[in-house]
Structures are given as structure tokens and as C-alpha cells.
Amino acid sequence: TQLLEQSPQFLSIQEGENLTVYCNSSSVFSSLQWYRQEPGEGPVLLVTVVTGGEVKKLKRLTFQFGDARKDSSLHITAAQPGDTGLYLCAGPPTRIQGAQKLVFGQGTRLTINP
């Protein structure tokens, strides 16, 4: 059972469309991170959200942390082929001791077609 569930697992859309991917849990997280991973490389951090209800923008990407700190979403406006990749959410669940430990969702594999 995944502590963090991402949906959808796969998404293929046309360039210029908008999309939203979700990261949900039944547990409360003190923070959530979003990473993007390209083929043959390791994940790279995009953003960290810390406060319930927080919204952060990174160019065309908008990240939101749920009010109850159990979920997060990533919205991409006018998707471009360069947005293609595996998007991973990760966080330290408060019920697991050890601030260093992160649990990851299974990822959303996004393909933007030209």
C-alpha cells in the first residue's frame, strides 16, 4: 500500500493543453516535495510546500498543498514537450519517526506530444 497515491499514473496530452496531477494520502505530512525525473537521470526537486493551503508557482507550473496537509496538486498551463517526464511527490509522514525519511508516490508519467 502506497502512503502517497498519485493520479493519474500515465497522462499523454497535446502541446498547449492544461493538466493537473494529484498526490493524495490518508496521513498528514509536515511538508511535501515535487520532483521531476527525466529518462536516465535522477529526480530533481521542483518545489517544497510547507503550509496547509500554500500555493507556489514555477513559471507555468502551479503547486498547491491541501488545507489539511494530506494532499497536493500540480497544475501545468499550456504544456510543452519539455514538460515531459516522471513527476514524483514525496514527503515525511508525521507518523513515521525520523525526519530524514521521505516516502515517494509511484509517480505520474507525463508525455506532451508536439
Add this chain to the structure above:
Amino acid sequence: NAGVTQTPKFQVLKTGQSMTLQCAQDMNHNSMYWYRQDPGMGLRLIYYSASEGTTDKGEVPNGYNVSRLNKREFSLRLESAAPSQTSVYFCASSETGVSNQPQHFGDGTRLSIL
């Protein structure tokens, strides 16, 4: 800017063989981690080292051992490889063990056990 360097990049082993995956970081980070990534599973933490001289088990430690050789280097050893250990292995580091610190990843070691 090397960041986190993993060696080797690819390896094929026979069941029962042993090997050590090497990881080094040049960012003077205190904390280091080993993950495995399997299709549909996201990343799962194998072992981590909050600081030089300490190591702790993660979510899936069975069949693995680690050594924090010094502040820069953190190795992962498979004593008797099994087909279930076929995976992509990622090493990561962070400045401290605080949970909302970004983790910096290497490009992975792709390991196949026949």
C-alpha cells in the same frame, strides 16, 4: 559541478554474486540515502545516513548493507544478489536530515540480476 556521482552506471550479476555500489558527493552534505526504483513503485528508501558515522534502515533494507566511509562517500553492498534485487538504484544527499531539505540525486545504477 559533479554533485552526486554513482558508479557503476550499469551492472549485470548472476544470482548469488556480490557487489558494491559506490556513491560520492562533493557538496559537503551531512546526510546521504540509498533508494531503489521499480516500475509503478516510485522510490523506496533502503538505508540512510543522517551524518558521518551513523546509518539507519529505511523501508526495504533486507538483503543490503551500507557503509558511510567518510562524509563524502556512502556505499551499498549486495552480499548475495537475488533476481528480486533487479532495479535502478539511486543515491542522494541533503545538507542535513531535516525533512524539507532538498535531496540531490545521482543518475542511478541500473542493476540486473540473472
